Amino acid sequence: MSGLRSVxxxxxxxxxxxxxxxxxxxxxxxxxxxxxxxxxxxxALAQQLVPKxxxxxAERLAGVDPAxxxxxxxxxxxxxxxxxxxxxxxxxxxLDEVDQLDxxxxxxxxxxxxxxxxxxxxxxxxxxxxPMPLTELATSVAVVGSRxxxxxxxxxxxxxxxxxxxxxxxxxxxxxxxxxxxxxxxxLRAGGATVAVLACGVDRVYPEKxxxxxxxxxxxxxxxxxxxxxxGPTQLRFLARNRLIAxxxxxxxxxxxxxxxxxxxxxxxxxxxxxxxxxxxxxVTSYTxxxxxxxxxxxxxxxxxxxSEVLELVGGSGEHLVEVPRGPERPRDRLSxxxxxxxxxxxxxxxxxVDAIASQSLLHVRDTMxxxxxxxxxxxxxxxxxxxxxxxxx
Amino acid sequence: MAFATARSLAxxxxxxxxxxxxxxxxxxxxxxxxxxxxDKSLSEARDRVRMAINNDCGRWPAxxxxxxxxxxxxxPKGGTHYDLAIAVAVLAADTSCKDLTADxxxxxxxxxxxxxxxxxxxxxxxxxMVIAAAAHGLTRVFVPEPQAAEAALVxxxxxxxxxxxxxxxxxxxxxxxxxxxxxxxxxxxxxxxxxxEDRLAGVDLGxxxxLExxxxxxxxAAAGGHPLMLVGPRGSGKTSIAERIPTIxxxxxxxxxxxxxxxxxxxxxxxxxxxLLRRPPWYAPHHSASGASxxxxxxxxxxxxQVSLAxxxxxxxxxxxxxxxxxxxxxxxxxECGEVTIARGEESATYPARSLVVLAANSCPCGGxxxxxxxxxECSPVQRQHYLRKLSGPIVDRVDIWMEVRPQARMPDVPYAxxxxxSADVRARVAEARERQARRYRDCDWLLNxxxxxxxxxxxxxxxxxxxxxxxxxxxxxxxxxxGLTRVQxxxxxxxxxxxxPRPGRAEAAVALALRSSxxxxxxxxxxxxxxxx
Numbered sequence: 018m019s020g021l022r023s024v025x026x027x028x029x030x031x032x033x034x035x036x037x038x039x040x041x042x043x044x045x046x047x048x049x050x051x052x053x054x055x056x057x058x059x060x061a062l063a064q065q066l067v068p069k070x071x072x073x074x075a076e077r078l079a080g081v082d083p084a085x086x087x088x089x090x091x092x093x094x095x096x097x098x099x100x101x102x103x104x105x106x107x108x109x110x111x112l113d114e115v116d117q118l119d120x121x122x123x124x125x126x127x128x129x130x131x132x133x134x135x136x137x138x139x140x141x142x143x144x145x146x147x148p149m150p151l152t153e154l155a156t157s158v159a160v161v162g163s164r165x166x167x168x169x170x171x172x173x174x175x176x177x178x179x180x181x182x183x184x185x186x187x188x189x190x191x192x193x194x195x196x197x198x199x200x201x202x203x204x205l206r207a208g209g210a211t212v213a214v215l216a217c218g219v220d221r222v223y224p225e226k227x228x229x230x231x232x233x234x235x236x237x238x239x240x241x242x243x244x245x246x247x248x249g250p251t252q253l254r255f256l257a258r259n260r261l262i263a264x265x266x267x268x269x270x271x272x273x274x275x276x277x278x279x280x281x282x283x284x285x286x287x288x289x290x291x292x293x294x295x296x297x298x299x300x301v302t303s304y305t306x307x308x309x310x311x312x313x314x315x316x317x318x319x320x321x322x323x324x325s326e327v328l329e330l331v332g333g334s335g336e337h338l339v340e341v342p343r344g345p346e347r348p349r350d351r352l353s354x355x356x357x358x359x360x361x362x363x364x365x366x367x368x369x370x371v372d373a374i375a376s377q378s379l380l381h382v383r384d385t386m387x388x389x390x391x392x393x394x395x396x397x398x399x400x401x402x403x404x405x406x407x408x409x410x411x
Numbered sequence: 412m413a414f415a416t417a418r419s420l421a422x423x424x425x426x427x428x429x430x431x432x433x434x435x436x437x438x439x440x441x442x443x444x445x446x447x448x449x450d451k452s453l454s455e456a457r458d459r460v461r462m463a464i465n466n467d468c469g470r471w472p473a474x475x476x477x478x479x480x481x482x483x484x485x486x487p488k489g490g491t492h493y494d495l496a497i498a499v500a501v502l503a504a505d506t507s508c509k510d511l512t513a514d515x516x517x518x519x520x521x522x523x524x525x526x527x528x529x530x531x532x533x534x535x536x537x538x539x540m541v542i543a544a545a546a547h548g549l550t551r552v553f554v555p556e557p558q559a560a561e562a563a564l565v566x567x568x569x570x571x572x573x574x575x576x577x578x579x580x581x582x583x584x585x586x587x588x589x590x591x592x593x594x595x596x597x598x599x600x601x602x603x604x605x606x607x608e609d610r611l612a613g614v615d616l617g618x619x620x621x622l623e624x625x626x627x628x629x630x631x632a633a634a635g636g637h638p639l640m641l642v643g644p645r646g647s648g649k650t651s652i653a654e655r656i657p658t659i660x661x662x663x664x665x666x667x668x669x670x671x672x673x674x675x676x677x678x679x680x681x682x683x684x685x686x687l688l689r690r691p692p693w694y695a696p697h698h699s700a701s702g703a704s705x706x707x708x709x710x711x712x713x714x715x716x717q718v719s720l721a722x723x724x725x726x727x728x729x730x731x732x733x734x735x736x737x738x739x740x741x742x743x744x745x746x747e748c749g750e751v752t753i754a755r756g757e758e759s760a761t762y763p764a765r766s767l768v769v770l771a772a773n774s775c776p777c778g779g780x781x782x783x784x785x786x787x788x789e790c791s792p793v794q795r796q797h798y799l800r801k802l803s804g805p806i807v808d809r810v811d812i813w814m815e816v817r818p819q820a821r822m823p824d825v826p827y828a829x830x831x832x833x834s835a836d837v838r839a840r841v842a843e844a845r846e847r848q849a850r851r852y853r854d855c856d857w858l859l860n861x862x863x864x865x866x867x868x869x870x871x872x873x874x875x876x877x878x879x880x881x882x883x884x885x886x887x888x889x890x891x892x893x894x895g896l897t898r899v900q901x902x903x904x905x906x907x908x909x910x911x912x913p914r915p916g917r918a919e920a921a922v923a924l925a926l927r928s929s930x931x932x933x934x935x936x937x938x939x940x941x942x943x944x945x
Binding site: 167 | 623624817820822823825826827828829932933934935936937938940
C-alpha cells in the first residue's frame, strides 16, 4: 500500500490499483465500482482499504501484491486490460450508467421468491487470454441460452452463429454447455471470431468438458473474465459475468431459456443498456423456450428466426436489411376486384355467355364485357363460340 | 430282407422333420411307385435314382416291383434332397445286392440330390435339416461335399461330405472309398439385395457428418430393436445412416447365428464354405419388390423372404410410401410377432422374422420439401397431403421411433473437437445396452425391449411413478394412443439401458416421448444426444 502511494499519479499507478481491486473484490461489487467511477481507482482503493466492521474486504485488498499478480498473469499469457487502454471495450463503460439489475425477465412469482441482485458496475479491469484485440468486439453479438438445450435450440443457435460468423460479426457467449458451446463451435467452424466470457479465471476451465474448446479459443481468439487468474466459479459470479456479455456486445440473442435460466439475466442487462435484445421462439409446448416467450411477450425483446434478422437489428441504419418473407405471388393477385369477380364465374369445362356470367357475378353486362376483354388480353379466358371459358382449359 | 429304411429330412418353414424313406423291392408287376404326399420335383426322383444307381454302383432292380414310401405320410414333401436316401434304401432292400444290408443304415441321415452319373449335388436347407437330425438322435449324416462345412456347424454331429453314391455305399460297407470327380456348385442363385453387399463392407458411422439426433435415434433403435422411421428431404442422409445400422449391431450370438444361417440355408443364399453367419444381415428390398420376395413364398418351394433373411439383422425399406400396398399390409405380422407365415393351399410355412425394421420416406413426393420455405419442393399441397396419408396406417403405427432428418450445413473439422465416433464405439454401447436387457429378460422368451408384451411391462418392469405420470398425461391429453403408450414404455427402457440407468425415470420417459412423436416441435434434449456422441 505504501509503495503504491509513492509511485505518484501515473497511469501505471492506476493500473496497479485496478489490479488490487480486481483481485480483492467480488465480481460485480457495485459499491466499489461506483467509487472507482466517482473518485478514480487509487482513491477508491484507499477508501476501501479502511477497515470496516462486518467486512473482510480491506484485509483482502491489503493482501494483494499487484506487481506479482501481473507478472504471474503475463507468464501465463494473460493480459490485464483497463479503461484508457486502446483495447478497452468501451461498451463496458455503459455498466456505470445503469442501475443494478432488477428481475425484469422473471415471472412475478419468481422475482418475489429470489434474492435481489446486488451487483453491477464496470469492472476495475478485465483479464484477457488470447491474441484477438477486444476492439474487434465493437460489432459483436452475444448468443446465449440454456445449458439444458434441445436439439431444436442447438440447431437454431448453430445456424445463427454460423450466419454471424460468415458475415464477419464476432460471437460472444459464456463457457457453459448447451447453447454457449454450440454458438462458439458454429462460429469457429464457419471461420469466424468468437470470444468466451467466463465466471472464473481465464486460466481455469469450467466445465471440464469444454477444456479443448476453451483452450482453442484462448489460443486463436480470446477468453475474457473480470476475475483474476486462478479464481474459481460460484453461482453469483455467473450472474455477475452475465452483465459483461451484455455490455461487450451490440445485442444479445436468446435462443432457448427456461423460466429460471441465467440467460434471462444476461438479456435483462442488455435491455438496461439499450442493446438489441432478440429472442428465438420455440414450440409453445416446450418448457425450454418458456423464458424466451416470456421475454417476447413482455415486449422487451424482438422475435428473430434467422441470422439475417439479427444482423438487421444490430447493424447500423440501412445495413443488412432483410426482405420481408412472403408467399409466392400468383398471376391472379394483380387483377382488379371486378375482374376477379368475373373470372370466378367463368367455367373451365363448358362455355358461358356474357349475360349469364354477368348475372352470376351480380355485375352489369357492360362491366362484365369490359372485364372479360381485359381478362382475355391478359390470357386468363378464351372466347369460344360466343361464350367464354378459362384459358388453357381445352 | 426285401425292404430297407433310410432317413432323410423334410423342411416345413425352417423346421426340419425326420422322414423315413422305406423301400420294398419284391417280385410283382414291374414298376416303381413313390407314395407319401410327394410333389412333382420329388416324383422325378424315380428316374434320377435309377440312372444314378445304374451308372455309379450296381444295378437298378429292373425286374422287380419297387415301392418307395415316405413317412409320415401326412407331411407334404418336395425337393430333390431325398434322392440319396431313396437310392441307398433301394440298394439295401434289393436282395440281389448283397454288400449293402438294411441294418447298415441305422443311425444315418441322408441328404443330397443325385445326378445321372451318381454325383451328389448340393441342396438348399442342409443346416436346418441337420439340426433336426441331431434333435431326433441321429448322429451321422451324409451331405454333398460342398455343404459339409455348413452341416458341421451342428454340434455333436458326425458329417460325411461325399461326392457320389458309390462313395456313400463304400463308407456304409466299410470298404475303400472310390475316387469321384467334384460336384458342381449349387444351381440356386441367391435372392440378390438391390445394392451389392460389398459396397457396404467398408462403411462406418464415423463417415456421417452431423445428424447427432439421428445418430442417437439409430443407436436406441439398434439397442432395443425398435422399428424406426426416417423422414426428410432427399439427400439429407437417410439412406447413408440407415446403411450404417448393421455396423453398430453386435455380432450374433451362437444361437442367433445358427438361426440366421439356417434361414439362409433354406433360401439357398448361403455362399459355399461360408460357415456360420456371424454378422447381422442387411436387406434392402426395392420398393417395387413382390410380396414373395419380401415376405416369402414363390412358386414351388416356399422360400423365406427378405424379412426372414434379415432375421436378427436390419430390414431397410427405403422410399416406404412407394412400396406395394399388399406388401406393406403383410409387414404387419412380422413387425408384431417376429415371424411370418406363408399359407398356400393346405401348405403353410412359418419363418422367423425378427429384424430391426427401418423405414425411410421423403417429406413429399418430389423429395424437396423442408423447412420454412418448403425448400425446392414442386409438389402441390394436394399431392403432398396424399403422400403424407401413406405415411400413416398400421405399419407406421408400429414404428417406435419417428425421426426427422434435416439437411445440415457442412461442418468443417476443427482441432478441438473429439474425433467423430466410429461404428465400433457405438457398437460397444449397443452391446452393453443389450446385455442389460439380456440379464433382465434371462427367464423370458424375448431378448430386446421392443418385443416385451405390454402387460408384462406394467406388471414386472413398470416405469418410475413420475415417469408413468408423464406418459399417462400424454394419454389423457389424447397425444398418445394405448398402443403408443406401450411403445413409449419399451422405448423408455431402452433409453435407460443406453444410459445405464437402472429404471426409467421422468427424463428417460421424456426422451422416449420425443423419439416416438412425429411432431417436430418435440425436440430431444441436446445433452442426451450429445452424451451419445462424445
